[in-house]
Amino acid sequence: MMSMFEEQLHSMVPQMSEEGPSKEGASTNDYMIEVDNIKKTFGNGPQILKGMSVNVQRGETLVVLGGSGMGKSVLMKHIIGLLKPDEGSIKVDGEEITTMGPTELKRVRAKFGMVFQNAALFDSMSNYDNVAFPLREHRKDMSEADIDKKVRSLFDMFTLDADIHGRQFPSELSGGQRKRVGLARAVALDPQIVLYDEPTTGLDPITTDQVDQMILDAQKALKVTSIVISHDIASAFNIADNIIFVYYGEIIARGTKEDMLKCEHPFVQEYFKTWIDKNK
Ligand SMILES: Nc1ncnc2c1ncn2[C@@H]1O[C@H](COP(=O)(O)OP(=O)(O)O)[C@@H](O)[C@H]1O
Numbered sequence: 232m233m234s235m236f237e238e239q240l241h242s243m244v245p246q247m248s249e250e251g252p253s254k255e256g257a258s259t260n261d262y263m264i265e266v267d268n269i270k271k272t273f274g275n276g277p278q279i280l281k282g283m284s285v286n287v288q289r290g291e292t293l294v295v296l297g298g299s300g301m302g303k304s305v306l307m308k309h310i311i312g313l314l315k316p317d318e319g320s321i322k323v324d325g326e327e328i329t330t331m332g333p334t335e336l337k338r339v340r341a342k343f344g345m346v347f348q349n350a351a352l353f354d355s356m357s358n359y360d361n362v363a364f365p366l367r368e369h370r371k372d373m374s375e376a377d378i379d380k381k382v383r384s385l386f387d388m389f390t391l392d393a394d395i396h397g398r399q400f401p402s403e404l405s406g407g408q409r410k411r412v413g414l415a416r417a418v419a420l421d422p423q424i425v426l427y428d429e430p431t432t433g434l435d436p437i438t439t440d441q442v443d444q445m446i447l448d449a450q451k452a453l454k455v456t457s458i459v460i461s462h463d464i465a466s467a468f469n470i471a472d473n474i475i476f477v478y479y480g481e482i483i484a485r486g487t488k489e490d491m492l493k494c495e496h497p498f499v500q501e502y503f504k505t506w507i508d509k510n511k
């Protein structure tokens with residue numbers, strides 16, 4: 232039996248149609264993601280996104296930095312089509328997603344892999360079955376032998392042993408190993424875009440470095456476009472091509488590590504101050 236939480240997760244694992252990902256609507260434009268002036272308010276609450284715009288190039292790793300409760304996850308949920316903005320436009324691979332219905336969204340969502348905070352694996356399944364899960368669900372064209380080959384190559388890619396770690400359950404792995412299983416599952420369907428929501432939160436510095444390395448390796452091996460939400464400055468500097476800094480629903484700084492460090496916005500300076508002091 233799956234728990235409610237597992238069912239929720241299940242529905243968020245990229246959904247793929249029987250035919251596999253569609254090429255229709257794919258664009259030759261340089262941007263994989265184009266977010267233009269999106270605004271979002273929930274009910275009678277405050278405005279959470281106050282007009283955010285950001286473009287992500289194909290193959291780029293964008294890091295979204297900022298404190299807690301600033302709107303980073305809400306931005307991410309808009310990009311994957313789980314939330315609709317009150318205003319503004321979001322294009323994924325050249326297609327406007329804000330006006331799409333559930334069937335079309337499902338097709339676009341197949342382009343994404345998601346890595347959640349705490350890895351969020353199915354605790355009742357072996358690690359092998361966790362990684363095989365999206366393939367068994369969405370690749371009815373693949374035989375168990377094909378799936379086994381793919382699962383083993385994913386375990387290899389993330390330096391895990393399919394016969395040892397695969398037989399174990401998520402609770403038997405270290406934090407870093409669980410992250411690697413989570414990433415293997417997220418990329419099992421060969422997504423074009425991988426979204427990471429705070430992949431290193433709660434990890435010790437060594438495991439954080441390992442997860443960073445894994446993100447960089449996945450980037451190189453799969454040539455995916457990545458968006459990584461983080462509040463770890465060292466980790467952001469390690470993996471980012473570009474960074475945006477989110478403060479109460481607005482992007483108040485953007486650019487490279489160097490651009491961040493010379494940004495004169497007082498909140499941005501304050502945020503990077505401890506890192507600068509430590510790395511003097
Ligand atoms: N579904 C929702 N309904 C109402 N408020 C929400 C919802 N999702 C997020 N929020 C609020 O939006 C703000 C930003 O949240 P979030 O994007 O999760 O922050 P973070 O930057 O830590 O990821 C928070 O104040 C949060 O309470």
Ligand SMILES: [Mg+2]
Pocket residue numbers: 303304305428
């Ligand atoms: Mg968040």
